[in-house]
Amino acid sequence: MPQDTLFKGKLVSEQKAEDITRVEELAYELKVEEVMTANPSTVTPETTMGDVLVLFRQTRISGAPVLENGHLVGLVSIEDLLRCLQKSDLESETRHYMSTKLLTIKKNEPVIEALKLFVSSHYGRLPVVDDDGNLLGILTKGDITSGILQAMQHDYQEEEVRRYRASHLFEDIESDRSSLILRYSIKQGDFTHGGSASSAIKRALLRLGATPQIARRVGIAVYEAEMNLIIHTTHGGLIRCEIEPKQISINITDDGPGIQDIALALKPGYSTASDTVRELGFGAGMGLVNIQRCVDSMRLESVFGQGTILRLKIFLSQEDSVGEGS
Amino acid sequence: MNLQDIITKLDLKTLSSVEKDLSSNKPACGYSSDLLSCVMAGAPKKSIWITLQAHGNIIAVATLLDLSAVIITEGAIPDETTIEKANEEGVVLLSTSLPTYAVVGQLWEMGLRTSDPDQPCS
Numbered sequence: 309m310p311q312d313t314l315f316k317g318k319l320v321s322e323q324k325a326e327d328i329t330r331v332e333e334l335a336y337e338l339k340v341e342e343v344m345t346a347n348p349s350t351v352t353p354e355t356t357m358g359d360v361l362v363l364f365r366q367t368r369i370s371g372a373p374v375l376e377n378g379h380l381v382g383l384v385s386i387e388d389l390l391r392c393l394q395k396s397d398l399e400s401e402t403r404h405y406m407s408t409k410l411l412t413i414k415k416n417e418p419v420i421e422a423l424k425l426f427v428s429s430h431y432g433r434l435p436v437v438d439d440d441g442n443l444l445g446i447l448t449k450g451d452i453t454s455g456i457l458q459a460m461q462h463d464y465q466e467e468e469v470r471r472y473r474a475s476h477l478f479e480d481i482e483s484d485r486s487s488l489i490l491r492y493s494i495k496q497g498d499f500t501h502g503g504s505a506s507s508a509i510k511r512a513l514l515r516l517g518a519t520p521q522i523a524r525r526v527g528i529a530v531y532e533a534e535m536n537l538i539i540h541t542t543h544g545g546l547i548r549c550e551i552e553p554k555q556i557s558i559n560i561t562d563d564g565p566g567i568q569d570i571a572l573a574l575k576p577g578y579s580t581a582s583d584t585v586r587e588l589g590f591g592a593g594m595g596l597v598n599i600q601r602c603v604d605s606m607r608l609e610s611v612f613g614q615g616t617i618l619r620l621k622i623f624l625s626q627e628d629s630v631g632e633g634s
Numbered sequence: 635m636n637l638q639d640i641i642t643k644l645d646l647k648t649l650s651s652v653e654k655d656l657s658s659n660k661p662a663c664g665y666s667s668d669l670l671s672c673v674m675a676g677a678p679k680k681s682i683w684i685t686l687q688a689h690g691n692i693i694a695v696a697t698l699l700d701l702s703a704v705i706i707t708e709g710a711i712p713d714e715t716t717i718e719k720a721n722e723e724g725v726v727l728l729s730t731s732l733p734t735y736a737v738v739g740q741l742w743e744m745g746l747r748t749s750d751p752d753q754p755c756s
Contacts, residue, residue: 499689499690499691500690500715502690502691502694503691503693503694503695503697503698504694506694506698507694507697507698507723510697510698520679520700524679524698524699524700527698527699528674528698528699531674531694531695531698532671532674535670535691588670588687588689588691589668589669589670589685589687589689589691590669590670590671592669592670592671592672593671594669594671594672594674594675595671597671597675598671598674598675601675
């Protein structure tokens with residue numbers, strides 16, 4: 309129903325369907341009082357149609373509720389005025405031309421209900437009332453359209469603002485050296501969450517304004533290190549990612565078992581992974597090779613029986629810097 | 635050639651719930667391996683990855699590499715959590731009973747090629 313009304317007569321492509329979904333959602337979310345015109349100009353049954361004409365012209369409206377002692381008794385619209393003009397009857401009082409067959413809508417109804425009323429009644433405007441029937445405002449299809457557009461604009465701005473704030477994170481903070489540290493604990497054997505930390509770091513970097521290339525390089529490097537913690541350690545380990553405007557430093561530490569022969573571990577194709585892990589597609593012996601390819605500096609230290617620390621650095625050029633705007 | 639063409643031509647089953655119009659998803663090239671580190675090293679962004687791995691980690695790989703889609707071959711069916719994860723991350727997960735070789739062959743015939751092998755991390 310709502311898209312029939314809002315996109316009447318227009319062909320709706322598959323791509324547009326996604327936007328309509330949000331419009332539909334909003335038609336259910338938004339309340340009538342949020343989009344209506346509040347405190348509308350009103351007239352009384354005694355007001356002459358000539359005065360109604362002046363009011364419509366001056367305030368550029370096309371309809372007004374008619375109140376008698378504060379109670380809503382009718383609605384006078386531009387159509388009524390036209391009928392009156394046809395008869396050159398502008399001296400006549402509004403009571404003779406206003407429509408009294410009134411359809412009203414409650415202020416706390418969702419916009420979708422108003423849309424249904426517009427469709428079924430062909431009315432151009434609906435007086436908005438509170439639970440006691442007191443007039444609060446008036447609602448036209450135009451009010452609904454601009455209300456929905458405003459809400460959508462708001463949605464969009466919120467994400468923009470969030471991204472903008474993050475991408476300028478370091479600009480307003482004064483220190484000799486500012487950085488943002490992200491920490492993740494990785495459990496041994498937790499294949500279900502494998503890749504969560506690297507995905508989170510990649511997302512954070514993109515929010516901070518990193519280029520997709522930088523975010524991808526960091527993502528790949530951290531993914532391999534994260535899987536190493538899951539596959540090869542005794543208890544899992546820690547990923548610590550420090551983001552500075554001009555460099556990203558990632559330390560991956562664990563407390564065992566340690567690497568016996570580091571030179572061998574760095575050899576492409578060498579792996580100590582079990583057959584079970586290999587069946588899952590890990591243990592190709594390419595993890596550390598991949599990391600090395602993606603970072604600017606890599607240091608691997610390990611004491612067999614104690615643990616391993618892998619230190620990675622990615623340096624950012626002036627154009628690639630993060631958190632300092634663009 | 636777009637993803638919708640490929641799905642129709644190869645009669646692929648869509649496992650993840652896809653909101654976006656798949657005809658606007660235009661894969662750049664193809665890549666096939668069942669070793670995840672090789673995929674991490676070799677699959678360029680916007681590529682289609684053909685694999686018989688069906689466990690949850692393929693979603694992390696697809697997300698980190700910004701892949702166009704993952705085609706799981708030989709009728710392997712991922713578990714519920716994998717499909718849920720794919721939906722969360724917006725990864726297009728497809729399945730077929732065909733073996734990897736047949737899928738790759740058909741994609742190649744449709745004009746989907748490999749990327750420059752010297753291409754670095756980006």
